[in-house]
Amino acid sequence: MDHDQKQTAILQQVCSVPKGNVASYGDIAKGAGLPGYARYVGRVLKMLPKNTNVPWHRIINSQGMISFPKGSDTYKKQVERLNQEGIYLLKDKIPKSYFIR
DNA sequence: CAGGGGGCTAAGG
DNA sequence: GCCTTAGCCCCCT
Numbered sequence: 771m772d773h774d775q776k777q778t779a780i781l782q783q784v785c786s787v788p789k790g791n792v793a794s795y796g797d798i799a800k801g802a803g804l805p806g807y808a809r810y811v812g813r814v815l816k817m818l819p820k821n822t823n824v825p826w827h828r829i830i831n832s833q834g835m836i837s838f839p840k841g842s843d844t845y846k847k848q849v850e851r852l853n854q855e856g857i858y859l860l861k862d863k864i865p866k867s868y869f870i871r
Numbered sequence: 872c873a874g875g876g877g878g879c880t881a882a883g884g
Numbered sequence: 885g886c887c888t889t890a891g892c893c894c895c896c897t
Contacts, residue, residue: 808879837878
């Protein structure tokens with residue numbers, strides 16, 4: 771399996787997360803058939819263009835927290851996008867009830 | 872090759 | 885809750 775296929779599989783998994791729900795990097799990797807590729811997922815999402823239709827904001831870490839420095843532009847951006855689909859943080863964390871199950 | 876660093880994770884103090 | 889350790893993927897200098 772080459773790089774492109776992994777990337778495609780990952781992005782496809784990301785796009786499969788319904789609006790109003792979230793998933794962890796590890797979950798995405800797992801669902802893409804690539805257990806252990808959590809960090810790889812983050813690396814892939816990092817290079818997406820601004821205008822992408824891929825819902826990168828629905829991907830968070832296993833602790834339910836946003837994996838950006840709190841207060842950074844990207845952090846705010848992600849929070850805004852989540853709020854826009856009815857997802858709200860509690861003490862900087864996203865409640866478990868939003869996770870895909 | 873060595874070292875450092877990322878949108879990570881699970882386990883232990 | 886915090887921090888460290890070890891393990892995971894990869895990339896860059």
